[in-house]
Amino acid sequence: MDGAPMLIQIDEDPKLKEECGVAAVYNHPDAARQVYLSLYALQHRGQESAGIATADGTNLSNIKGMGLVADIFTEDVLAKLKGDQAIGHTRYSTTGDSALLNAQPIRVESTKGMIAIAHNGNLINLGNIRARLERAGAFFQTTSDSEIIVQLIAHSKENTLVDAIADSLSQVDGAFSIVMMTRDRIFAARDPRGFRPLSMGRIENPDGPDTIVFASETCAFDLLRAKYVRDVEPGELVMVSKDGVTSRRFSSGVPQSSCIFEQVYFARPDSRIYNRWVQESREEMGRQLARESGVDADLVVPVPDSGVTAAIGYAAESGIPFRFGLIRNHYVGRTFIEPEQRVRDFGVKLKLNPVRNLLEGKRIILIDDSIIRGTTSRKIVRMVRAAGAKEVHMRISCPPTTSPCYYGVDTPSKRELIAANQSVAEIERFIEADSLAYLSLDGLKHACDGGEGNQYCVACYTGQYPTPVIDVDEILPATAAR
CATH class of the missing domain: 3.60.20.10 (Aminohydrolase, N-terminal nucleophile (Ntn) domain)
Structure with a gap:
């Protein structure tokens, strides 16, 4: 009608x-x-x-x-x-x-x-x-x-x-x-x-x-x-x-x-997997990220919920205060009644909302676990800046995701992964951040050290797969198993 x-x-x-x-x-x-x-x-x-x-x-x-x-x-x-x-x-x-x-x-x-x-x-x-x-x-x-x-x-x-x-x-x-x-x-x-x-x-x-x-x-x-x-x-x-x-x-x-991304994102922080507590690994990722790519700022703000634990570690190591400057709506479904006047970045705004009085006039370090296509990160950076942030620095608690997974993770194809096609500097410009830095692969391994044999699959960051044969024509990343 x-x-x-x-x-x-x-x-x-x-x-x-x-x-x-x-x-x-x-x-x-x-x-x-x-x-x-x-x-x-x-x-x-x-x-x-x-x-x-x-x-x-x-x-x-x-x-x-x-x-x-x-x-x-x-x-x-x-x-x-x-x-x-x-x-x-x-x-x-x-x-x-x-x-x-x-x-x-x-x-x-x-x-x-x-x-x-x-x-x-x-x-x-x-x-x-x-x-x-x-x-x-x-x-x-x-x-x-x-x-x-x-x-x-x-x-x-x-x-x-x-x-x-x-x-x-x-x-x-x-x-x-x-x-x-x-x-x-x-x-x-x-x-x-x-x-x-x-x-x-x-x-x-x-x-x-x-x-x-x-x-x-x-x-x-x-x-x-x-x-x-x-x-x-x-x-x-x-x-x-x-x-x-x-x-x-x-x-x-x-x-x-063992899949290292279980430690980065998939598993719950209160779980122990590969003989290591996930909370411990993620906090150490944040600490290591602060050591590798610290920047002067006023607040450490996680992208909820995936960036929270690493942000706690980053704040502890850097001494910069941790604040929930973005609030996540946990009750969002898949379909919505569109507002009469089109809202820019409608989907992201439904899920996240900035706490303006915390962000306004501040230099913000945004912590997230990964950047996949880059479009959502750009929307979040814009949202924080529109809330009055003076500077927005994005920090990611794992290395750039450059390759699809064939072992049970629904990953976009290589052409859709922004880090497979653009440099960190180019991604920084695309998401419109004042600076962007990822955790190094050595830093990630260090953060997860002490687990089950300390042997992890890191193919999504290196493209070096642990199995000898993968038929990429038959197993499409976007439809690969559980």
Whole structure:
């Protein structure tokens, strides 16, 4: 209707997208609710869809839906999920379409029995394997790469399920932290390079065997009152059954390449991943950034929420006061009624608003974790300057992102990454900052030092990938796995 407000879609957050989160619980009378709480803590790792599968020794149930965990799993829905073991998944799609059929856990009936799987990561050799399985008669229910693993298990010539799982995992390449479930067992595994985190915890039970839990991040254990035990090691398959917890190696001798961007942005600050607290790493990134590229200023202001922890470290090291000069609206959806008079940079203004009395007349250091395309950073710099800031200096707590990721991060193509095509000086002019500086790669590694073997994948900053072969024609960065 003429003159009526128009519903428009605003650009989504330009940050690199979280991959997915997985969780598993064995031996708990209300396993579904425990996994629900775990997924609630892991919601930041994917907001597209979620699912929970449960088993009671005889039956295996599975409920999935599109949307947020709390919206899908009401009390009535959780009541339908019976059993003392469960696995769950919260998804951001990077391989496979954004549709309910690709929501996880994926459940498959095979000659090895009923199996459910939840996967965080991205397989880089799925094209050849899928074609081989289809020639062998495999019928795929989804377009997700996660189903490849289940189909490999179903078609394995190994006699036992454990051997079939180990055999299957040894055939796939790329990033995978997975939890699997049969009617009476839970499995957890991590790829040989340890790209993605996966931890094991324990809930003590004075009246019987303890409850064993797994999660992508340890922040999930806090809601369950579970104690962190250890990380699942790269190349390890952990099995939990009535006989207890056992483990075996399905691969060894591969250099570790844990994703350093988990420390920079993806993981929650209250999580411990790769045997290192994320909060500690991020504060040290800010401290190191201040050592490398300090500038005279009046205030350190984070771009919320991603720049907050590094900004705390920067302020502590530099002695410049920390202030929340930008306020984030956490209740913004994807569509909005457009105002009658067009507002410049409408989407960013809906999400962020400057505190004018803090910024006016001040020299501001803006701290953020990354610059991807540069357009949002420019809008934020303009916003701070329009609020009266005398100078605006942008500082980034990681090196320039110059290459796409193929291991479970939804990264734009190289032509869309501003740092792949422009120098730091050119980016500085583009975002209209008085100065721009990134944390050096050595500085980032130093900030994350002391973790799990101190061996990280930094391909997004160097273009040097840890896997020998990546078919970039088949695996597009914008649609690469979880």
